[in-house]
Amino acid sequence: MSDRPIDRALQEFLPEAQEIIETFNRLLLKLDEDRVAGRAAPGMINEAFRSVHTLKALAGSVGLARMAHLSHRIEDLLDKCRLDKVELTAEVIDLLFEAGELFQRIAADIGQGASSDGGSADASGDLLARLEGALARADSGHRDEPAWGSYVFDASLLSVLTEYEEHRLRENVRAGRGLYRVHAAFDLATIDVGLEALKERLKPLGEVITYLPSSESGDPQQIELDLIVGAPGPESEIQAALAGLGVVLRAVPRAGRSTGPQRAPAPTPPRGIQAAPERPPPVATPATPALTPIAVAVLPDIEVVEERVTSIKSASQTVRVDIRKLDHLMNLVGELSLARTGIQGVLDELKVDRERAGLARTLHHEARVLGRKLDEMQAAIIEVRMVPLGQVFDKLSRVVRKISREAGKDIRFVISGAETELDKLLVEELSDPLMHMIRNCIDHGIEPPEVRAQAGKPVAGTVAIAASQRGNHVVIEVEDDGVGLDEAKLVRSAVERGYLDEGAAGELSRREIYNLIFLPGVSTKVAATELSGRGVGMDVVKTNLSRLSGIIDVESEPGLGTRLTLTLPITLAIIQALVIRAAGRTYAVPLNSVLESLLIQSGDVRTIERREVVDLRGQTLPIVRVEDAFRLRREGARPKKSFVVVVGLAQHRVGLVIDELIGQQDIVIKSLGKSLDGIPGIAGATELGGQQTVLVLDVATLVEETLGVGAGEAAS
Amino acid sequence: MGEPKRVLLVEDSPTMRAFAVAALEAEGFAVTTAGSGFEALKILPRSRFDVIITDINMPDITGLELIRFVRESAVHSKVPLVIISTDGAERDRERGLKLGADAYLVKPFAPEALVEVVRRALSPAA
Known part of the structure; x- marks a missing residue:
């Protein structure tokens, strides 16, 4: 199956399409910002154009006809925008936003197993109709391309420009910007870095209209590039900015002038492209070196070069991975962790056996190495899962x-x-x-x-x-x-809904009142x-x-x-837990919410306003008995001594009263399945060594039910 | 057949690349890929290809610039060159053909169509 080209393309389609759609939507936001601020952003329009352009081809390749057609028309619209045939108004941007959302919906449907984009027929039909309208209006408003001014371009340069590049060139001429040719030679090994450095320097000065590569030096280890740059500032400014890069800057020649840095506004020029008889074409022919007499140096800034090589490399060495594969890896690590727990169990038994003390020591050592490596592996996988x-x-x-x-x-x-x-x-x-x-x-x-x-x-x-x-x-x-x-409205709403009676309402603190907003129906x-x-x-x-x-x-x-x-x-995947026992049952408490544990005598517990509390270094700590929270029936009397596990989330603190602390362990929380899902106070289940399954406490809920106005207390 | 024909594929969309590579490899071509015009510039001087396939609409170094570079290079000046571009870019495609490309194919295309165009570019007499 998977060696049919179309299947291979389908496998790759979704992640790339989603990435493109996200980029597209992000660009729209920026474009909208720039539009509101009155800034022109030709580069960004072009990027948005390119993104739908790619999306169109992708969608077409995997048979998503609607998406292909829609992106085709959006591409047309953006093409006109980037060629300044259509103004990027709020209405146009709205259309684009709608398209972006529709793209997203289609991609989401496909991600959930839809085999076609037919589900979006109505929405896309409606949007298309309005798009056609916008395109039709645009066609009537076509305006002439501006002319070349007094600039002299050789035909070989113009022949290699794409329509868009040619348009940008004209727009720069029209705006009265200076046009420059930056000639640079790069060593093959360092071209990425060198070019990046050059682009960075040019970025604040103006627009790089095109990059023209040439191989005229004949050195297979070198690539020469001519960048055509449009910039409003004086030549001296650009010259200064490019200092040290070993590139050669020249103003693009203008008819009847020397190539000096004058920047008078262009006089009304003759239309059309001018031939440049007095100057040989600067790039394409062997005559060029005569005009660029300066030895073109490779970037001298070696230190910077090497430092950035690594960063650029890593950027181009990314792979996209299905999150499910990461889940699988995570589960494997989880199971390995369980196996490690099992080994620990064997080790504990071995330790008792004096005759095998040597073996126990060896196993102890090996188990520790295994443990460390597993920890590293966990950390590495978690790191991979992290996204901004x-x-x-x-x-x-x-x-x-x-x-x-x-x-x-x-x-x-x-x-x-x-x-x-x-x-x-x-x-x-x-x-x-x-x-x-x-x-x-x-x-x-x-x-x-x-x-x-x-x-x-x-x-x-x-x-x-x-x-x-x-x-x-x-x-x-x-x-x-x-x-x-509005405190009054919240309280009234909560009373109306039966969460509170008037009396209880009066006793609520401001924070408690605000937290009423989290009760169903309260508004x-x-x-x-x-x-x-x-x-x-x-x-x-x-x-x-x-x-x-x-x-x-x-x-x-x-x-x-x-x-x-x-x-x-930061992650739910693998957590460290404290294993505890209460009323004869074993639970796990996520360690990241455990602050400390204390031993208390039954006499240490006081009652304040119907709540049990203990004193913790002069502070009052509300406590909750795990057996009460889960309505467990205890065999026999409560022990005289209990442990209190102090858990906290953000600024909140609660003590969980338990019978016994068993130890710390890494656990993988598994969902309880549909029937048991949603039990308050339980986050899931986990397996401890020896096939023992225990419940994992949901500290967030327990803390809130103890402190806040959670459903349990409000109903009482 | 002898040695497999060596193809350089320049295309910035990973999906389109995967698609084209699958189509060509299934027919026994040895495919090298470049994800941008720049990558192609870096690969070209160090290798020899029997055919080059390039997208046009790419950032920085466009397909047109690449075509001229190839035609002016010592090693690949005669190598068959195929443009793959989407419809709507007729003008750029025209320019590409003028700059020395031998054929073009409109995206999206069927795998057979790509193979066919590449074969014909390799042996124009047939």
Whole structure:
């Protein structure tokens, strides 16, 4: 099967298509930004063009006719944009955004097993109709290509330009920029680095219109390039910027002038391409060296060269891997870890046997080596799974743009910490909850423009998302500068829904009141708007996050805004756990939430406001008995001495009361399967050595149920 | 047949590359790939190819620039050159043919079509 070309292409299609679509969407955001700021971005339009261009060919190759057709028309539109035949207006960008979303949907369908893109027929038909409209309008608005000014280009240069490059050349002439030819020779081994360095220097100065390679030196170890550059600044500036690179800069000759650096605005020129009889073609013929008399040196900056060679190499040596393959590797490591646990068991037995002490020592040594290597392997696999949160943030920017339009609100979306890394699976799972959080900010948090103006706030609301890593956790804050949460409405809503009675409501702290927002059905809004009606409640957000071992907290300041703080472990794959026993059962507690453990006597427990607490270095620590949390029946009396495992998430602390600490172990959490999924307080199951399966406690839920206004307590 | 014919394939889309490589290798060609015009520039002086297939729309060094480079090079000035480009790029394709490319193929294409075009470029008499 898999050696049929079409199958091989299909295997590669999806990841590449998704990558292209993401790039395309990211470019659109930047283009939109630049459009709003009034900056022209020809390079970026061209990149967007190239991305749909590739997508078109891909989709065509694997038989996705709709996607191919749609990308074909989008390509046409962008082609006209990059050739300045169509202006990149807000409407055009909207069309492009819609197409980007549709592409994404089609790719997602294919990813979920759809064999064609027929499911998007209606949406793509509608979009196509509007695209045709935009293209038709564009065709009538065609304008003449600007002429060459007084510049003299030899025919051999012009013949090698693509239509787009030729257009950029003309546009640079039209804008009155100076045109230069930068001649550089690179050693084959260092061309990547050398060219990168050259591009970096040129970037702030102007636009590289084309790269012309030539092999005229005849040295197979060298590549010579002529870059045609359009730049507004004086020649001296460019000369200075290129100093030390060993390249030769010349102004492109103009009719009736010397090649000196004058930059007077071009006089009205004769139209059309001029021949250049007085100057030999600078690139293509052997006569050229006479015009470029300076010995062309290879980059002299050897140190820089070598340093960057490595980085460029690694960039080009990436492979794309299906996340399931990583999961499989992770499972294998998990099973190896279990095997190691088994070996440890054998070792423990061996140690007792004095006659085999030597063997035990050897095995002990080998087991330690194995353990270390397994740890390294785990760390390495986890590292591979890590991706920057920026991937999600980019998607969110698009959502913000869309929602703010629908809501008629002007939103400034501020992102920070996009480079923070998280397990790929977590990143995927995060996008929905984050989207709902942001929806809520825009819909409920940010006031309508008139109201903001009256309150003396900037008319544009700000929604900020910031990520940072703290130890084994990543903290994501979503913050708006809107109206803040209405305590009275929240309490009323919670009372109406029967979560609280009036009396209990009066005793709630401000934080507890704000956290009411995470209860099903509780809201600050009287009527559901389109957004909240379509969206999901914060309770669902919270549930989804706790499935990821995440915890969410809310703070608010009336009139100033609301902040949601989300704390997540960086990976869920393999965790270290503390194995404990309570009421005759064994559990595992994820070690990343364990702060310490203490031994207490039964007399140490006090009761404050119906809650059991112990004193921990002068602080009051609320405790929860594991047997109570899971309603376990205990055989016999409680022991006089118990252990308290202090667990914490973010700033919250709770003591879990247990009977026995057994030890630490690496565990792979396995889901409990559908029937047992969603038991509060249980994150999953794991196998300890000797085929023993134990439950893994979900610390986030236990902490919240003990401290917060979780469902259990609110109902009492 | 003797030695397998050596093909240089210059194409920046990994999927299109995989597609073309599969089609050509199934027919016994020895395929070397380059993911950009630059990569091709680096490979060309050090190797000999019997046929070169190139995309046009690539960043920095375009297919057109590559075609001229090839035609001016000592080793490959006569080597058969095939353009693969999508429709809509007729003008660029025309230029490519003027610069010395021998044939073109419009993407997306059937594997047989690619093999056919490459075979014909290799033995124009047939």
